[in-house]
Every structure is written in C-alpha cells, then in structure tokens.
Amino acid sequence: MFGLQASSAAASWVVGRMGTDAHLYDDPEDASIPALLDSRFDADRIDALKRLLALIAQGVDVAHLFPQVVKNVAAQSLEVKKLVYLYLLHYAEKRQNEALLSINIFQKDLSDINPLVRAWALRTMAGIRLHVVAPLVLVAVKKCARDPSAYVRKCAAYALCKLFDLLPEESTTLEEIVDVLFSDNSPGVVGAAAVAFKSVCPNCLALISKHFRRLCETLPDIEEWYQITLIEILLRYVIARHGLVKDSVMFASNLSLVAQGGVTVDTMSYTQPTSVGGISGTRPNIMLLRHYIEEHPGCFDREDDKFSSPSVTTSTNDDVAILLKCTSPLLWSQNSGVVLAAASVHWIMAPVEEVKRIVGPILFTLRSSPDAAYVVLGDILVFAKTAPLLFAPYDEDFFICSSDPYQTRALKLEILTTIASESSIPAIFEEFEDYIKDPNRRFVADTVAAIALCAQKLPSISSTCLEGLLSLVFYESSITNSVHLDGEDIVLVQAILSIKAIVKIDAASHEKVIIRLVRRLDKIKQPAARSLIIWIFGEYSSVGNLIPKIIPPVLKYLAWSFAAEVLETKLQILNASAKVIIHSAEEHLEEFKRIMAYITDLAACDLNYDVRDRARFISNLLPCGKTSLNENDSTCQSHSQDIRKELADHIFGGKIPTTSHSDSNYRIYLPGSLSQVVLHAAPGYAPLPKPQSMELIYHTIKLTRDTANSSESNNSNAESESSYESGSVYDSESEGGGLSDKDATGSSQYPNDDGHNLHHRQDNQEAPLVHMYDDNVDQGQTGRNVEDNLSSLISTDLTELMSKSALESWLDEAPALPAVQESMQKSIARVSFTNRSFERKPKLHTLLDPSNTSGLSVIYAFSAEISPISRLLVCIDLFVENNTTDQLTDIIIKSEEASISKDEMDQTSEGSASIPTLAPVEEIRSLAPQQTVKMILQVHFHHHLLPLKLSVLCNGKRHPAKLHPDIAYFVRPLPMDLNAFLCKENQLRGVFEYARR
C-alpha cells in the first residue's frame, strides 16, 4: 500500500517535471555552457541561458561569460532576447564596459515594430543603470512616453523611476514627462504615472491640480496596485490644497483638545459623543492630527499644544466631495490594500457621520488572508482607540479563532479591550472565559491582563472580574503545584498582577479579595506569585476593617516560612512587615515588633547579601524592632526617631501615583503604512502635508525635493552639488558664489580642518590624482610603529569578531578600543582622491530652513571623523547660519527625548535605549548676520534608522527638527591584515560567492 503510494508520487513527480525547466536547476553545469552559447541553434542558446540564470539564482557568479552572452542580444528570437536581458540586468553594473556594447541593439529595438520588443528594450536599458547611458535613456523615455502602445508608455513611466536615481539633476525634465503621462487616456498608463510621480517628485502636488478631477474619475478603472499609490497622492493633494475637513474625525479629535482647556480628560470623553453625533467617543488624548500631519513650526506651537491656525474646509468642497465619492466604491475592492487605502481617505476626510461606512469593508478584509489580517488589525487598533464606539457593535469580528497566529491574537485582544462597553462586556467576558482554557499559555496570560484592563475601564464589572480571577488563581495554583514546566506559571503570576491592578482602584471595597488571596498563600508555591501576594498584603495591610484582623497570623506565618523562601520573596517579606509596623495600631505593635525582630534576625544571617543589607536597613530605620541598646540619651533618640519615622513613612508608605493607561507615548502613523506596523518612522515615511500649504510647497519644491533625495543613494558629485546649492538658495545675494563664500568662512574659522574631510575647496584643480600621506606628520603625533599597532589590534579585535556571523560583524558595535589604539587609528596612512571627477563632497541636508524659523538656517552633513568620546557615536557637522539682518542669540541644540551622560556613552547595551541619543553640545552665544558657525554633534544612533528629534532654541523660541541618520556612517573600518581579510572574505556568503552544500 505504502509502496504503491510512494511510486505513484514519484511518477507524478516525474510527469510534473517533464517538459519543464526544473532539471536545469538540479545541475546547471552538466553541459558546456560556453559551447552552447556559441551554437547556431536558438534552442541550444536558450538552454545555455537558462542554465546561466539557474546558476545566478543559486548564487554562483557567472559574470565571466558576459561577453559571450552580450553577443546574443542581437538574436532574432524573442526568447533569447528576453533571457539575455535578464542576464544583462544582473551583471551590467559589474561589467560596465561590456554592457555598453549592447546599447546599439537597444536603440535599434526601440524602433521595432513589435511593442513588446520596444518595451523590453526600454526596461532593460533603464535597468542597467549606467551613468553614461542615462542621457540616452532620457531621450528614449521621452519618445516612448508618446508611443502608440499603452504597454510601452507604461514601461516609460517605470523607466522614469529608475532614471531618477541616475539623473536627479534632470528632475524638471522628468516632471514634464510625468505630466504628459498623467494626461494619458489609458488607465494603466495613468496608474504607472502615479508610481513615477511618487518616486520622482512626491511633493510636487501642484502638478496634480489640473489633472485632479480626471484622476479621481479614472481611479476605479486602473489596476489595483496603482490605485493604492494614486489614492495616497490624491489625499495629499487635497490636504495641501484645501486643508482638513471641519467635521471629520481627525479634526474633531483635535478640536476637543483645544476646547478642553482646563476641563479634565474624563469629563471630556463623556461629553464628546453627544457633540459629534454619538458615533465616536473621540478620546482627546489621542491627537490624530498631530501624528498624521507634518510638523511645521508655526502650525503647531509646541509650547502650549494648540493648533493655532486651523486651515479648514468643509466636506461640501468640490474636490473633497469628488475624492470621497470616487474612493467609496473602492471599499468593495477585492484587494485589501485598496480597501485600506480608500478607508484611510474616508477616515481622514469624511464627515463624522459617514465614517461608519468604512467599518464593514475593513472588517471584511480580515477574512482575506491571515497575513493581511495582521496588518489591517494594526490599523483598526488605532481607529478603535480614537473612536471606540465606531467598532463597539462589531465585537464578534474580533473573537479569536484557534487558527490565528499569536501576533493576530494579541492585536485582537487589545482591540476587544478598547471597544468593550457596558453593553458588550458580557459577551466579551464569556469569550475571555473560553480563552483561559486555551493551550497557548502566553495567550492565556494576555487574556488575563486584558480582563484587568476591561475592569479598570468599566468599574461596574470589577467585582465579577475579581471573582473570576480569584478562582483562576486557585485553579492554576493547584495545577502548577503538581507539574513543573517552564513558563507554566506565567498565567498564575499574570492573574495576581491583574487582581493587583483592579484592587488598586478601590482597595477598601475589595478587602475580602485580598484576604482570600492571602489565605491561599500556603498553597501557592511559585516564588513570583508568592512575593506578589506578600506585596499586596503589605501594601493594603491598613485598609478596611477586616484586613487588620488577619495581620498577626499572617505575619507569624511569614516569619515561620521566611527561612525556606527564595531571595525575591524574602525581600518582600521584609518590606511587608516593615509596612505593617508603620501602619499598625498601638495594641498589636509590641507583638509585631517581636515578629519583626525575629525576621530581621533571621535575615541578618542570610546567605544573600541583599537580604542582609535590607534587614540592616530596615532595622535601623525602624529601631522599634530591635531592643534599643542605648537607652540613656533619650532626647537624642526621640529626635532621631522622629526623623526615622518620617523617612520610613516616605519609603514604605509612599503611594504609587495612579498611572492611567496613557496613550501619549503611543506612536501613530498614517493608516496603511509600514511605519504603523513596525511602530517607528521608516525611512521615506512622509506624514501628510501641512493643510493648505500648497503655495508654500510650490515655492520650495526644489528644496524639499532635494532633501527628500538625500536618503536615496550615493550618486555622482552632480547631485551633491545641486543639493548644496538648494541649501543656499535663501542666501539671496550670493546664489552662485555661495559655495566659495561658505568655504572661506568655514576654513578661516577652522584652520585645523585639514581638508581631507570637506573636500569642497576651490584650489584642488592642480592637486595630484591620488594623495597619500601619513597623518602622523599632520597630527604631530609620535605614534609607534604602525605595523606593531596593527598586529596588536588584529589579535585583540578579530578574535572577537570572527565568532560573529558575517552580517553582524560589519554592523555591530565595534568593540571599544583602548586609548593606545585610539591614537593608532589616526596614524594610518590616508589615501585621498583629489581629482575633480572623483571628488566626493559631503552631502548636505537641511535641518531647519530659514523660511520657517525666521531666518535661522541649519544644515548638516555626516562626517567620517571618529568621535573623541566613543567610537559608537556618529559625528555630524552642523552649519548654523544667520540669514537675518539682526543678531541671533542663545542658540541651543538639544535632543527632545534624551541625552546621554558621560558614563553612559560606552555602554553597549542595546536594550536600554533604542532611540537615538545626543551627546551634549555647547550653545552658541550669539550669531552675527550672515555669519556661519560650524558645530559638531555626536549622536549615538544605536544602529537604528530612527530620526533624532532635536529642538533648536533660538531667541527663546523653540523649533522642532528631525535629523535623519545615514546608514553608511554606522559602518566603521575594521583594520586587518591581508590573510585575515582573505579568510574573512571566504566566510562571506554574498550574492556572488556561494559555497554549494
């Protein structure tokens, strides 16, 4: 039977592979590829090319056959052509000169009669990305943008994106082509044009205005992938042109905050539903607006969190109405990405009453695929947090299936907690009860935590919750006692934590719960659970009428069990008994003191020094426990006792401030964005433009575009030149000469800057091509023998590094070097290329532009310098310029989130800080008009691409700014000798080096 099945499976496998190319993947090199390539027959050449592609897919480098393959580009057979193109695209960058040979053929193919051939030629030509070819491609794209075939025009749009990487300085020409493509008749081309628009000129929204109406109307006809892109562009356009809609959820959420003033948060959330028509109880502490909209100084005055100049429109505005009308049928799209994009337009623009219509379609997308459901749920969570009432009737859509993966379950639980209301909570609780029996214990623990959150939100159910949780604690403790497994007790611990959280709200009314929990103490064996209960006992020992009565037996029990406990529990017993002593009434005090003395005596002889310390600390603070040794100086005694009493009250009696579950640090990004999924701003994430900022944007298009480029790539000097110029556009007197001006000031102020970092000097024409010198001479250092240092460095560093995996060793924090090596670092000979065409100028980015900050311009560039403080810090040169006619004073730059102190800088712990941190910088006292000052910032980015949020204080005003890291500067050179390098290189499994298993 089994044999038969196996043989039939084998047979179907053979049949399945017959006539396909699968055999080529098994052993691509079983035939002589070069011979086949030179064959006269197309079939042989196709076979050879397929083998090559199979080799490429397996990671083998077959670049050496490049010339022979390129020869075949002239073949008549379309299949040969297509395969050659695939090969070419893979290797063109490596073999530039040979790739040029094929250009003529492409040129010829571009005028072929078959549109498929034209399209392929264009795609490949743009795809090989050679700077030399770029102008030719530009001409070809211009021509193809007017091609009779829609497919070719579509490919022209795609070619624009590729071309933009190569020729950023031609952006105006590219914009014109985008414009042409937008006015195309074919919906497919319009869609591709949207993609091109997004990569070529995403901020050039003025371009949209003449096409807007037509774009909206074609929206339903274009392909679904393009719909996502086009919807986003149209939304940005409407926001920039007309501003926010007055009665939308987003605006309402903002308005409530402004209106709020002195009113507390709680009353607001109750009054809000009535004012917005009952569908959304907008929680004012979520300022959607502030999260979605780009931060412009002047728009938000961050000092008092007010939205000062509301630029609003109404939903009756023509453009808004048509956008809403054309996106609403897309809520029925079969692609969940489109549904989410359309829903986010309605979420942001639609009047509050109409937002309801997005709920059904979004919830239906949850059914499409588990992967998509995960993304959609993340966005629903934000919607639900802002407007819980919107989703409240749909609680059963968030009920958890056994097939849901853990991440999805966690999100669903959080949404259920958010939308739970008085009416839906019984149903939700029944579900929770079922979840508690789920085999996934981590999920059970999450459910238990969710119960506590619900109870905190709806106090009326808290006693039911406590009953349930108590019985769970009893049940769990009986089970986990019998079986000991890792992670089995998380449910028990979480249940007690949840009880603690609920009890905290109103301890007096739940005192019976506390008593029952404490009575259970001898049945519960898990240390974490025990210490939690002991903490609860200590904390609430003076609350209510019943608890004080049980104190004596419990305290005796604790004293009795003290010796057998683990560290954690011992500490809690000490704390709890101290708390009891502080709060207890006179009648029992003596008894308690005796017990306390017993406990501290035991603790003083404990093996663990933490316990001994704690005992000593407590017995000194509460000397009542010990029999006082020196009775004679009673006045001094009573005085110090008063102080001690007060101290002890503060230490043990201090009530924890009730931390409400605040959303202030909750990060919110635009719905449907990657940033919302990963919960940090991914590079390239752009919030919505400032409302009604169309005119402003129109004037500064060039600037914003160039700063947007900055993340793109390392390109030729041409790009950096243009971005430099744009940086100094505001320098109205010296538009062209700005470059030299700035250099003069820069170098005159910093004569130490020896030029190997900032190469934009004017006098480098006569410099030799390659410049080699020893820095020892320049720096005047009496370094040791370079080779000695090198070998010592290699021996210390490489051994550590070699153990790590390949990727990590390049990225991970370089081990902190001792001081000797620090000096050695600088004594390595430097090689610099100073020829004009090789010149590499530092790329300049704008931090603050003068139009928004009343004349203060701040530009930054990453420098390759090594920070004197720590190797983990990245140095950034900051050029602060005063563009006004007045003196600017007191310019301070500081981080919004945190700054590092000296001792933290060498820490390598990743977990503690994932946000970038800034080393403190000195302030600039005053800045004369037109003066430029260079500063050096030292930032620890923790290898994340999160932007550093800075605030620049100038003349007492605060300007927020973001500094985006450049990944290239995280990488540090790692000196090693040739043999070590070769050895290391062999271990790298890159695209081209591949060891077959």
Added chain:
Amino acid sequence: MLQCVFLLSDSGEVMVEKQMTAHRVDRAICGWFWEYVLAHAAGDPSKVVVSPTHYLFQVYRHGVTFLACTQVEMPPLMAIEILDEMMDNGFPLTTEPNILKEMIAQPNIVSKMLNVVTGKSSAIGNKLPDATASFVHWRTTVVKDASNEAYVSIVEELDACVNREGVLVKCEACGDIVVNSSLPGVPELTLSFANPTIINDVRFHPCVRFRPWESSQILSFVPPDGQFKLMSYRVKKLKTTPIYVKPQLSSDLGNCRVNVMVGIRNDPGKPIDSITVQFQLPPLIASADLTANHGTVDILADQTCLWTIGHIPKDKAPSLSGNLRLEEGLAHLHVFPTFQVKFRIMGVALSGLQIDRLEVKNTPSAPYKGFRAQTQAGRYEVRS
C-alpha cells in the same frame, strides 16, 4: 518599493533571488532571517520583521517562504498581497492572471508532451497580449473558440464558533460567486439575486460596475474569459449550523475521558459529506486511546487527532470515545482543545442566497447558462 525578493525552502536555503533595484540586498539577510525565525519566533514569526538593515515581509505557503526586503516606507498590504499573488502566478509582471497566462504559457500536459517530442521548449509568448491594449484590462479583445457557455457557482464557507457552554457565539457564511465564462465577443452580463438584502459585506472583481450595485443590487459586468471570482460576500448572524458536534472532556485521577457526538441538527435537504473532526491533543498527554463507532481515527505526527466520518449513517449517531492518559503527577486537564469541523454540502448555499437570473447581452446567439451551489465548512470551531 520592494528591493528584493527571495524564495526560501523549508530548510532556509535560497531557491530564487530576484533583485529589483540598484541597491542590492545581500543574501546574508536570508541567513539572518532564518536565524531570527529559529531563535525568537519558534516557527511563528511576525509578518513584518525589522532586521538591522531592512524591513522584511514574509509569507509562507506550502513549504516555501517568500521574503521581500525593503528599506523605505511602503504600504505593507501591497507587499503582502503581491507576495500572496505570486503563489499562483509566479512573478507578477502584470498581476492580471489572464494577461500573464498569455505572456508566459503555463505548462500543461499537451505542451509538455509537445516539448518532449519536439525537443523544443518555449514558454514565452512572442506577441504582446491584446489585453494590455484593451480598455477593460481583464479581458482580451478577441476571444476565439468560445463554446458560448456561462456557469455561475456559489461557493460558501461557513464560519462558526461554539463556546464551551455549547452556545453558538458566531455563525456567518462567507461566499464567493465564481463565474466560468466562455463567451465570444464583448458580452454584457447582468446577475441579480432574489434576496440581496441578506448580504452584509461585499467585495468585487474589478470588472463589476459599482453604480448598478449601489442603486439596485444588480451585478453588471463584462466578464474576463475563463474562470474568475466575481464577488465575495458575507452573510452574518446565521441562526443554526447544519450539524452539531458535542465534545465532552472530563478528567479525573490522571485520566481524561473523551466523548464526541456528531449528528445532524438542521437538515439542509441535501446530503452532507466529507465530515471530519480534528483537534490538537493537549500537551502533557502520555498516551491516547480513541475509537469511533463510525469512520476512522488517526493521530497525526503533530499530535493532531483526525476523525474522518464522511457521511452520517441513517441508523446510528457517530461518536468518538476514548481515554487520554495524562502525564505522571497531573490529575486534571487544565487546557482544552478546540475541535475543527469540516463538511461539504453540494447543491445548497446555507446563507440562503439565491440567484434570480443571469442575463447575457451582446452575444451572437443565446448562450448556455448553468448554476450551482456548494457549502463547506470554513473556520468551524467547537471549543470544549
């Protein structure tokens, strides 16, 4: 934009690599990803993973992990849906399946035989597909050899959830209307329902015109050639399920008695077949001894118990009973499995949705029209 797509085998080996942009993504990222999966996620990684250098989207289907890398902001649903598409269609140059099929000939048995016999293999079409030029991008302009037929079938999946008390918490039907059209020219089809008001949510193929649906719940469309999914819908708040499954687990002294009863609750009028009941055995089970009075019981490798029932016989009610021996020291079972039920009913749509009529215009002769309906269990869960 996606920078690179990798296809990884189930052992983490790279099978295919496709670089999309000039910024090449090193293969080392796959190694990183695999180590991450093994180390952190225990085989259940998040759909979006943040690596030190890239954001990775991953979709896992049939032993193949599809991994897409990007460094910049992009809509995650776009990435996931595209990866999802690729399961059916290979690499999407264009994702409209009709056009793809024409561009890259799918291997079928005839072409395979032809290739073997003639020794020639060509999978790339030599001509630009007509549909790229047509205004309705899902339909080729010239459909040849049409047999002048149109079949409409309703395929429903019943999602239901029964809680531990045996109460039906949630019961809804998710249906697809699948059309197989083989009509010449550019036909105009109109499909109307007898009871469209029961539908809660809808999702349409791009060929459906929105306005007629908005105004009078009529589907008006120009169909693509061949089989496609015209519409998906959901009918919520159904009252009953056709069959009942009643599990009972009681544990005492290290033993757990299992008893599962299955029977027909609400006869749909057509035979219910392919009934299976499946559940994950709870952890900490030393041995399991399960027998059924009808059908077969298998315990699969991943500790799943599969009870294949097939038809429910007339004369007896199928039941599964047996004993689970718990591990030493465990007196009671503290976690309870969820039972997944599968069944299939041909010839009926359980939501009660009925097609009223299908009109075909713009064809030379009256075509043959066929209708079918089918219901199967989707996520039908019974907690115990």
